[in-house]
Amino acid sequence: PWQAAISRDILLAEVRAWARRIGVEERLREVRIQPMTRKWASVSSRGRLTLSRDLLDQPAAFRRQVIVHELVHLQLGHGEHSKLFHALVKAYLAKAPS
Numbered sequence: 001p002w003q004a005a006i007s008r009d010i011l012l013a014e015v016r017a018w019a020r021r022i023g024v025e026e027r028l029r030e031v032r033i034q035p036m037t038r039k040w041a042s043v044s045s046r047g048r049l050t051l052s053r054d055l056l057d058q059p060a061a062f063r064r065q066v067i068v069h070e071l072v073h074l075q076l077g078h079g080e081h082s083k084l085f086h087a088l089v090k091a092y093l094a095k096a097p098s
Contacts, residue, residue: 005057008033015049018067022092024074043070045077068092 012031019028029047036042036052043049049070055063072088073079 006063008056011051011056011063014063015051015067015071018064018071018092021095022068022071022075024071027074028071040066041070043073045079047074049074064096065089065093068096 011033015028015031016025019025027047028049030049032048032050033053033056034050036050036054039052040055041049041051051066055066058066068089072085072092075088076082076085
């Protein structure tokens, strides 16, 4: 079902809440929301999380997946998609508040 767009402030609050849960608050130095044509999000090794503006129109569960995916990259300190990476993403999402 279609869902109304959320505000930038809500998206930023979701990111901050997940950063706290995952334990990467101090590593997350900047969050940008901007147009992105080829991906939903990216994170740099320096702690800049860039989110696609199109996420504002996506369902909460999808936003959660994108945010957790990027923050686990920040947690592990690298960009690979190892078994550990996927296990952590799955574990965090399984504990996601409704």
